[in-house]
Amino acid sequence: MDTEEKVLYRIGIDFTDQLEENAILVIDAVFSVLEDNVDFVEFHNPLTTIEDLEELGVAPSFNGSPLESYLEFVSNGNLLLDPVIFKYGLPRELGYTFIYEGIHWLTPTLVYKYSFSTVFERIRNADLFYLKTPGDPKLNPFSPHFFTNGNDEVPLFWIDNGNVYLYISPHEKVELDLLLPDHVSEVDELNDFVSSPEVEIHYIDIGVNN
Numbered sequence: 001m002d003t004e005e006k007v008l009y010r011i012g013i014d015f016t017d018q019l020e021e022n023a024i025l026v027i028d029a030v031f032s033v034l035e036d037n038v039d040f041v042e043f044h045n046p047l048t049t050i051e052d053l054e055e056l057g058v059a060p061s062f063n064g065s066p067l068e069s070y071l072e073f074v075s076n077g078n079l080l081l082d083p084v085i086f087k088y089g090l091p092r093e094l095g096y097t098f099i100y101e102g103i104h105w106l107t108p109t110l111v112y113k114y115s116f117s118t119v120f121e122r123i124r125n126a127d128l129f130y131l132k133t134p135g136d137p138k139l140n141p142f143s144p145h146f147f148t149n150g151n152d153e154v155p156l157f158w159i160d161n162g163n164v165y166l167y168i169s170p171h172e173k174v175e176l177d178l179l180l181p182d183h184v185s186e187v188d189e190l191n192d193f194v195s196s197p198e199v200e201i202h203y204i205d206i207g208v209n210n
Helices: 019-037 050-056 066-075 083-088 116-130 170-179
Strands: 007-012 040-046 093-101 104-115 144-147 157-160 163-168 184-186 202-204
Touching (some): 019 170, 040 116, 083 116, 104 116
Antiparallel strands (some): 040 104, 040 144
């Protein structure tokens, strides 16, 4: 087990005409160094607009609260229509939390927890973590957070706003530098306003009627 003190680093994606190639390069490098340390993945799906609810199929019964609408949606036996669950299967755990996102305070956010081994190929080969199409929310695979074990509060790495953030040891950083020269930079947590991924999750029971 790596006992070195961990530091928060960032890899930015170069948004040019070669966006897809750049995204593949970064994701392949990160996986090649860190995938053996990942045990599970959380997808974080914020419910901020009516479009989010339309994508979930909730909008026709929208009652003014995105979270309440989703919980009603789940309780009515529609769980398999959720696009995350439709794509990746039933999660190990399903829950919700509230996060601060941009100008939205306490955004209700669904959290789906999967064993990394069950979703790895689909993530790597199909999604590229929305970086192929950053302007198309329909193709957003819901902000993945990759954890080493179930007791961790901070992910090993996560994707947010076109950046890969990595909470890793200096040794792991050196390995990434060999694959991505001049791409990995240390985050100034006081001045860069990177929001903490630590959240309090309220779990939703997945019943037989879902």
